Amino acid sequence: MTSTERAMRLTIHVSENDTWQHQPLYHEIVRRAREAGLAGASVFRGIEGYGSHSLIHTTRFLSLSEDLPLEIVIVDDEQRVRTFADELGDVMSDGLVTLDEVEVVRYPGEAR
Numbered sequence: 001m002t003s004t005e006r007a008m009r010l011t012i013h014v015s016e017n018d019t020w021q022h023q024p025l026y027h028e029i030v031r032r033a034r035e036a037g038l039a040g041a042s043v044f045r046g047i048e049g050y051g052s053h054s055l056i057h058t059t060r061f062l063s064l065s066e067d068l069p070l071e072i073v074i075v076d077d078e079q080r081v082r083t084f085a086d087e088l089g090d091v092m093s094d095g096l097v098t099l100d101e102v103e104v105v106r107y108p109g110e111a112r
Contacts, residue, residue, distance in 0.1 A: 007104045008078040010085055013096040016045065017067040020091045028091055029072050036084050039076040046070065075102060 018025035026043045033041040049069035074081060078101070085097055 001108065003106045005104050005106070006078070007075050007102050008081040009100045009102045010074040010076075010081045011098045011100070012072040012074075012088065012092075013098075014070050014072070014092070014094075015067050016070055018095065025091060025095075026070050026072055029088070032087070032091075033072075033074055033084065036080070036087075038074055038080060038084060041072060041074045044071045044073065075104065 012029060014025050014029075016024075016026075020028045030041045030043060046069035074084070076084075081099065085099060088097060
């Protein structure tokens, strides 16, 4: 039996080479999300994209890039996500953050 509930999805768009205190920015954001007790965070690496500077980054053979687009996705309770999003200004100097209302479908899984 499944259950559904309303939640909020936080998507953070950054570049692979973005750093915070000499560490990958995406790693710091995931670490902070875990520390904040959020339900989970995933980092997805894009194969091609461009951002505010309009420079295309791609994995295509003839133009290999080491600065690919990344998305960090977090889904949790709306208030917890909004609170966390407000705190991102400490580590982000460039990037895009989006918030979306989502419906979460939970599957009970097997007892462990």
